[in-house]
Amino acid sequence: MARTKTREKMRKTHTNADMSHQNSLAYKIGxxxxxxxxxxxKKTVDKIFQRVKYKIKGVDFSTQNIYDLTLTGDYKEHxxxxxxxxxxxxxxxxLGLEEAVGKKIEKNIFxxxxxxxxGAIIHAKNFGFKxxxxxxFAKELHQIAEENIKKLALxxxxxxxxxxxxxLPPLDVSVIYLFNPFDEVVMEKVAQNIVSLKGKYxxxxxxxxxxxxxxxxxxxxxxxxxxxxxxxxxxxxYRV
Numbered sequence: 001m002a003r004t005k006t007r008e009k010m011r012k013t014h015t016n017a018d019m020s021h022q023n024s025l026a027y028k029i030g031x032x033x034x035x036x037x038x039x040x041x042k043k044t045v046d047k048i049f050q051r052v053k054y055k056i057k058g059v060d061f062s063t064q065n066i067y068d069l070t071l072t073g074d075y076k077e078h079x080x081x082x083x084x085x086x087x088x089x090x091x092x093x094x095l096g097l098e099e100a101v102g103k104k105i106e107k108n109i110f111x112x113x114x115x116x117x118x119g120a121i122i123h124a125k126n127f128g129f130k131x132x133x134x135x136x137f138a139k140e141l142h143q144i145a146e147e148n149i150k151k152l153a154l155x156x157x158x159x160x161x162x163x164x165x166x167x168l169p170p171l172d173v174s175v176i177y178l179f180n181p182f183d184e185v186v187m188e189k190v191a192q193n194i195v196s197l198k199g200k201y202x203x204x205x206x207x208x209x210x211x212x213x214x215x216x217x218x219x220x221x222x223x224x225x226x227x228x229x230x231x232x233x234x235x236x237x238y239r240v
Contacts, residue, residue: 073163114181
């Protein structure tokens with residue numbers, strides 16, 4: 001009964017929490033034609049080829065309804081959608097951050113709050129980060145993330161089943177990634193945790209906020225740039 005009430009509360013709070021429609025054939029066909037229009041034949045074929053390779057290895061980056069997952073922490077009703085970041089989008093977004101900063105960024109630790117099935121932390125590791133860390137509040141997603149990492153035989157890629165409000169960034173973090181993982185209530189607490197370590201970080205720290213749903217980060221950090229990428233996703237870049 002308690003779990004049912006929690007799911008109902010989440011439905012009222014976040015209408016975008018269920019993105020499982022993206023697994024349908026109709027959505028995938030639409031995505032294919034949208035990719036052709038935006039990226040051309042070569043990039044679209046490369047994207048399909050990458051997905052096939054992951055499928056062969058048993059890697060699961062599919063979207064899912066978060067209403068029915070086992071969640072941890074005191075802010076279970078404040079999570080939003082599970083949407084995996086594609087490899088090409090990740091590369092485009094990271095290069096966009098370097099362009100906004102005006103220099104190459106130290107690729108020490110990449111931290112993803114709301115890391116889902118480990119898509120972004122896997123891509124970040126393949127993109128040259130020394131270590132990547134994910135924080136995920138849904139037990140089932142965390143377990144799939146660990147399986148994905150294992151199937152790809154990746155080292156220094158770590159998924160944590162944890163509450164984002166209590167997870168402090170490591171001092172050698174370089175980039176903090178958030179793809180609309182939660183609302184302003186949790187974002188406020190996460191931002192405060194990041195700020196609490198200012199002056200202790202070992203290098204410059206930058207934040208990438210995808211599909212922003214609140215303006216909390218603007219209160220705490222320096223806005224570098226706001227960009228709408230070819231995919232249609234909006235990204236905000238910040239300096240801590």
